[in-house]
Amino acid sequence: MAEKLQALKQHVCSSIDEGKEKLHRLGDAIWSHPELAYGERHAHETLVHFFKQEKGWTVEEHYKLETAFRATWGGVDGVDGGSGLNVGFLCEYDALPALGHACGHNLIAESGAAAALGLKAALESEGACPVPTKITVLGTPAEEDGGGKVDLLREGAFEGLDVVFMAHPTQKNAAYLPAMAIQGVLVKYHGRASHASAYPWEGVNALDAAVLAYSNISSLRQQLRPDWRIHGIIKHGGVKPNIIPDYTELEYYLRTSSHQDLPNIRDKAEACFRAAALATGCEVEILFDKNEFYEVLRNGTLEDLYEQNGKALGMTFTTEGFSGSTDFGNVSHAVPGIHPYFYIGSEALNHTAEYTAASGADEAQVYTLRTAKALAMTALDLIFIPGVLDKVKVEFRKARFGEERNCIRKNTEK
Numbered sequence: 001m002a003e004k005l006q007a008l009k010q011h012v013c014s015s016i017d018e019g020k021e022k023l024h025r026l027g028d029a030i031w032s033h034p035e036l037a038y039g040e041r042h043a044h045e046t047l048v049h050f051f052k053q054e055k056g057w058t059v060e061e062h063y064k065l066e067t068a069f070r071a072t073w074g075g076v077d078g079v080d081g082g083s084g085l086n087v088g089f090l091c092e093y094d095a096l097p098a099l100g101h102a103c104g105h106n107l108i109a110e111s112g113a114a115a116a117l118g119l120k121a122a123l124e125s126e127g128a129c130p131v132p133t134k135i136t137v138l139g140t141p142a143e144e145d146g147g148g149k150v151d152l153l154r155e156g157a158f159e160g161l162d163v164v165f166m167a168h169p170t171q172k173n174a175a176y177l178p179a180m181a182i183q184g185v186l187v188k189y190h191g192r193a194s195h196a197s198a199y200p201w202e203g204v205n206a207l208d209a210a211v212l213a214y215s216n217i218s219s220l221r222q223q224l225r226p227d228w229r230i231h232g233i234i235k236h237g238g239v240k241p242n243i244i245p246d247y248t249e250l251e252y253y254l255r256t257s258s259h260q261d262l263p264n265i266r267d268k269a270e271a272c273f274r275a276a277a278l279a280t281g282c283e284v285e286i287l288f289d290k291n292e293f294y295e296v297l298r299n300g301t302l303e304d305l306y307e308q309n310g311k312a313l314g315m316t317f318t319t320e321g322f323s324g325s326t327d328f329g330n331v332s333h334a335v336p337g338i339h340p341y342f343y344i345g346s347e348a349l350n351h352t353a354e355y356t357a358a359s360g361a362d363e364a365q366v367y368t369l370r371t372a373k374a375l376a377m378t379a380l381d382l383i384f385i386p387g388v389l390d391k392v393k394v395e396f397r398k399a400r401f402g403e404e405r406n407c408i409r410k411n412t413e414k
Helices: 002-018 020-031 041-053 105-126 148-154 206-221 259-280 300-312 328-332 353-359 363-384 388-413
Strands: 058-060 069-074 085-091 133-139 163-165 168-170 181-190 229-236 247-256 283-288 341-343
Touching (some): 002 020, 002 105, 020 105, 020 363, 041 058, 041 069, 041 133, 085 105, 085 363, 105 133, 105 168, 105 363, 148 328, 168 363, 181 259, 206 229, 206 247, 206 259, 247 259, 259 283, 300 363, 363 388
Parallel strands (some): 085 133, 168 341
Antiparallel strands (some): 058 069, 069 133, 181 247
């Protein structure tokens, strides 16, 4: 079995290498045409066309969301206790305002597609698998703003998947890095305009409210837990100096190490926003984002397998770095999965113009496809090593049970 598995992993690598030019074109087409969350029409059409051109894939073009898709290959007789295995690979493809693909989502899409093609080629070469296997590729829009995966979870798009894989570019290779829970909030202050010199007493200054709110949050930070974060901007502060602003707007992100703590930090922030309105006489609207992003639920079995496969391909791994957030966290609470990070040949930091250039550079291709190989090889381990999938699922259930038990404890304490 070990020799057979090794031969299949070699087949994954050779098939991905054979397709490197078309995969490069796929990633480059997305990088060259950056689009914002929920508006990724070009990227969506590019990926849909890619899978339609590949033999054997069934493609659902607008799956649950306008710019989401699902491509499937193979079939299973049952899931989660049945006789089949449904392996999911996720593609992201939205960009950032002004910066374009400064977080490398073009490479996420490319690596997800490449891993799926590599796994399919290996399974087709084998002819018969010990477990009937289905491969599902989900195109998941709006990671940077909104949370497309949360929307898709709500619509049932992840039902039937046994395991999910995706990988995110950064400065190092890591099987796991911490990702914080997050919720965004938009705060709008409504005052009354007046001439700032002639009769300021007639005005109600919405800018004062925004500045007070900003100061309130800054004061709050020293009382927060060390692993909590609040950061934001004043998006709109007025029109002209001689007009008392009648409208201002702030946007904040609230982050905690566990989504169970989001209600706590949310209450504290809301008190700061309302206090500023009360002090200035303004009206306030506090609009929390519909979707919370959860922290990533770890699966050590999958992480270890991925790291072993990555090392076999020449990767070196770190356990340090990153404290952002991702809607994959919500997925990891519903389906066992991993969200590793990969080096792309640059030390540039994500969400910078330098990283935009790095994510579109030819040098990134070697590292992106190497990551795709490691993902597909890890999927082969689940299929061909007896007991591994069961171990993954047991670990997932224990992690979920521990999370639910902790949630019950916190609610009881309240």
